[in-house]
Amino acid sequence: MTLQVLPRGKWLGARVKRVEDPRFLTGEAKYLADIVLPGTVHVAFVRSPYGHARIKSIDTSAAKTMPGVLAVFTADDVTALPPLASGLPVEGLQPTPQPVLAKDKVRFVGEAIAAVVAESRYLAEDAAEQVVVDYEPLPAVVDAERAMHPDAPILHEELGTNIVYQKTTTLGDIEGAFAQADRVFRRRLHTNRFVAAPMETRGCLSVYERASGHLTFYSSTQMPHMLRLFLALFLGIPEHKVRVISPEVGGGFGQKMTIYPEEVVVAYLGKVLGRPVKWVEDRRENLAAATHAKEQIIELEAAVRNDGTILGLKARLIGDAGAYSFNTASALIEPLAGAGLMPGVYDIQHYQHEVIAVCTNKAPVGAFRAVGWTAAQTARELFFDEIARELGLDPAELRRRNVIPPERFPYTTCTGMVYDSGTYRESLERALELVGYEELRRRQAELRQQGRYLGVGISLYVEPTAWGSEIALQAGFPFPSHDNATVTIDPSGKVRVAVSVHSHGQGHETTLAQVAAEILGVSIEDVVVEHGDTDRAPWGMGTYASRSAVIGGGMVALAAQEVREKVLRAASRLLEVAPEDLDIQDGTVFVKGAPDRSLSMFQVAFAAYLDNRTRAEGEEPLLSATKFYDPRATYSNGCIVTVCEVDIETGLVQLDKVVAVEDCGTMLNPMIVEGQVMGAIAQGIGGALYEEMAYDESGQLMTDTFVNYLLPSATEVPPLTIEHLESPSPVTIGGIKGIGEGGLLATPASVAGAVLDALAPFDARIERLPLTPERIVEALRSSESR
Ligand code: MCN
Numbered sequence: 001m002t003l004q005v006l007p008r009g010k011w012l013g014a015r016v017k018r019v020e021d022p023r024f025l026t027g028e029a030k031y032l033a034d035i036v037l038p039g040t041v042h043v044a045f046v047r048s049p050y051g052h053a054r055i056k057s058i059d060t061s062a063a064k065t066m067p068g069v070l071a072v073f074t075a076d077d078v079t080a081l082p083p084l085a086s087g088l089p090v091e092g093l094q095p096t097p098q099p100v101l102a103k104d105k106v107r108f109v110g111e112a113i114a115a116v117v118a119e120s121r122y123l124a125e126d127a128a129e130q131v132v133v134d135y136e137p138l139p140a141v142v143d144a145e146r147a148m149h150p151d152a153p154i155l156h157e158e159l160g161t162n163i164v165y166q167k168t169t170t171l172g173d174i175e176g177a178f179a180q181a182d183r184v185f186r187r188r189l190h191t192n193r194f195v196a197a198p199m200e201t202r203g204c205l206s207v208y209e210r211a212s213g214h215l216t217f218y219s220s221t222q223m224p225h226m227l228r229l230f231l232a233l234f235l236g237i238p239e240h241k242v243r244v245i246s247p248e249v250g251g252g253f254g255q256k257m258t259i260y261p262e263e264v265v266v267a268y269l270g271k272v273l274g275r276p277v278k279w280v281e282d283r284r285e286n287l288a289a290a291t292h293a294k295e296q297i298i299e300l301e302a303a304v305r306n307d308g309t310i311l312g313l314k315a316r317l318i319g320d321a322g323a324y325s326f327n328t329a330s331a332l333i334e335p336l337a338g339a340g341l342m343p344g345v346y347d348i349q350h351y352q353h354e355v356i357a358v359c360t361n362k363a364p365v366g367a368f369r370a371v372g373w374t375a376a377q378t379a380r381e382l383f384f385d386e387i388a389r390e391l392g393l394d395p396a397e398l399r400r401r402n403v404i405p406p407e408r409f410p411y412t413t414c415t416g417m418v419y420d421s422g423t424y425r426e427s428l429e430r431a432l433e434l435v436g437y438e439e440l441r442r443r444q445a446e447l448r449q450q451g452r453y454l455g456v457g458i459s460l461y462v463e464p465t466a467w468g469s470e471i472a473l474q475a476g477f478p479f480p481s482h483d484n485a486t487v488t489i490d491p492s493g494k495v496r497v498a499v500s501v502h503s504h505g506q507g508h509e510t511t512l513a514q515v516a517a518e519i520l521g522v523s524i525e526d527v528v529v530e531h532g533d534t535d536r537a538p539w540g541m542g543t544y545a546s547r548s549a550v551i552g553g554g555m556v557a558l559a560a561q562e563v564r565e566k567v568l569r570a571a572s573r574l575l576e577v578a579p580e581d582l583d584i585q586d587g588t589v590f591v592k593g594a595p596d597r598s599l600s601m602f603q604v605a606f607a608a609y610l611d612n613r614t615r616a617e618g619e620e621p622l623l624s625a626t627k628f629y630d631p632r633a634t635y636s637n638g639c640i641v642t643v644c645e646v647d648i649e650t651g652l653v654q655l656d657k658v659v660a661v662e663d664c665g666t667m668l669n670p671m672i673v674e675g676q677v678m679g680a681i682a683q684g685i686g687g688a689l690y691e692e693m694a695y696d697e698s699g700q701l702m703t704d705t706f707v708n709y710l711l712p713s714a715t716e717v718p719p720l721t722i723e724h725l726e727s728p729s730p731v732t733i734g735g736i737k738g739i740g741e742g743g744l745l746a747t748p749a750s751v752a753g754a755v756l757d758a759l760a761p762f763d764a765r766i767e768r769l770p771l772t773p774e775r776i777v778e779a780l781r782s783s784e785s786r
Contacts, residue, residue, distance in 0.1 A: 171350070369744040
């Protein structure tokens, strides 16, 4: 069997219901907060109320003497712990490491200063209030462009600047392209800082056994093995004595990729106190101190022919990094990723980008679903809409004229990404057809006569997926990325699949079981998928960047295939036929063409382990295989079209519908794919219309609860139409591509595009997201006065 094409029968590609859902729906699932161990003590962090201040002194004496308080740790008590630094191997990125507890200075509201440990969380919180920190407030800077100014307050004095990265890259003949242009257009967009806001906040529990020197660390992380490695290195505990268990995780969306200061502190406290130490983040902490995302200031300039052909593009991307870079939370993660994908699905050969990363007095920026790409896609698609309007072209037509045609695959972008395959033009046409585009345009014109403003927004996208080493390199983040699966059939014939990717809502226990069941010829009920525990799963990087279907599916397929061959060899000796003459279906191994000559999987497995006669010379009795997979780069694509109506009196936006046509190659489970698209679209609607982490000039966080940080709920999400195109990847096992991020990559552009299309009759200029009613009304007012 070649693995380029996976068998698709009963399981693979079917709408199998998620096997993990019964325990979620009945409340049986155990999250970090549900783990209760005897003798546990609890941590509350003392956090900075200032955006920028010098710490003159910290007085912990009152807190320490409170009943039930075990200890109060400040920076002076954790000198053994190194600061967290960015591990991104990108030349020119200035290090801005974050101390695990702030020492001399705080640089954002919410930065941890002290950890109070007490018998209960209540006592710890009360005691934290008694820790007296003497601050000398400093001027803050919360705007990235202002932070670049030589007079701006500097966060990291040793650098002498807030600019931690700046580089211009020219690809192709950019000046030639601009020289040939009929028209040159410019646009600026300041994308909003918004956050993953997972239902479950961060949290961890550190259990250290002094006698054996073993640390068991429970954490709601997306990357158990990477966390184990970092904890071993930071705490000086040999890695084989560290076990990380990530129990059920209630969403991560990239926010839980980061290895956080709080985790390192809690792990350390467990080690030094010799009691289980637990911290469960509250929502305010999550909003203030977990990583933020997606804020960039993007300036675009395009050289365009009158027929709408984009000849060349210049982009300046300023990433607002927040206060620090540490491991995956890096100053560069937004603008560098954005610059790489800026050409998107369009055939743009001449491109120049300037990438700038700047520190500000805000929470550090980290990964969040389609990191860097959402902002770039939004800026480019809104820009293309504007160019089309200026040229009097339909925005769909402008896209048609520039999109990479199917005959150009594999297509290498000027930024070095190799698009393996896709349905770019087809997804555009299909989405337009589904939304009834021509009719909508007619209706739009009609309604305008009645003073009603309908808008249609198109966002045509490509999504780098399957984050292995090759795509990481193509996307500008050159670090190795690969994973492992172990597939085992136990003596009773039941199957265990242990994987290093870690589901935190995506449904891997179902989809990866589908792969194993299909290849092994057993029922999905006979397969369990284990993940999230470094003692049970083989080594790997974890789940992020839409990689688990491709990498997880691929490695499970490879391992299952090897185990299948072992089963066939064992059965061939029992049935006395050649392995090639055997097949497996529904848990029965049988002779092809003679199905009555058969054995159950139980009979074969039992014999393989426990009947020496079955075993050939040199054959292992264990029906198990571990396989790694580091796939070639593959890119998904799709098109999202939004229809809305804007009330020009109030600025309120009513979304009528969103149509998504997506192509993630071979689907393991279309129902799960649709769930991924729906969730990501909802997040994209939030990003376009509602969500914004706002700071005032002094660095004060204005949106520290869900009362003022507005997440969309079901009532804000209009009817969604989702349709699949399937162009299998020619370079991955089974032709699978990822799906996890496309919806959030493309929806803000589509929704914002629809709003701006509705406002097209007015000269309303909006350069900032989200498109709140206030911003819309203000833009309409200033357009009147122009
Ligand atoms: N899938 C499929 N067929 C495909 C592609 C994917 O059936 N061709 C299925 C996969 O098997 C998996 C799911 O769709 O069950 C998502 O697959 P994939 O695109 O590989 O993404 P990952 O599983 O690696 O998950 C990461 C991705 C990212 S990057 C973010 S951010 C995100 C997301 O998934 N965070 C999520 N979706 C999330 N969904 C939930 N519920 N919670 C999160 O935190």
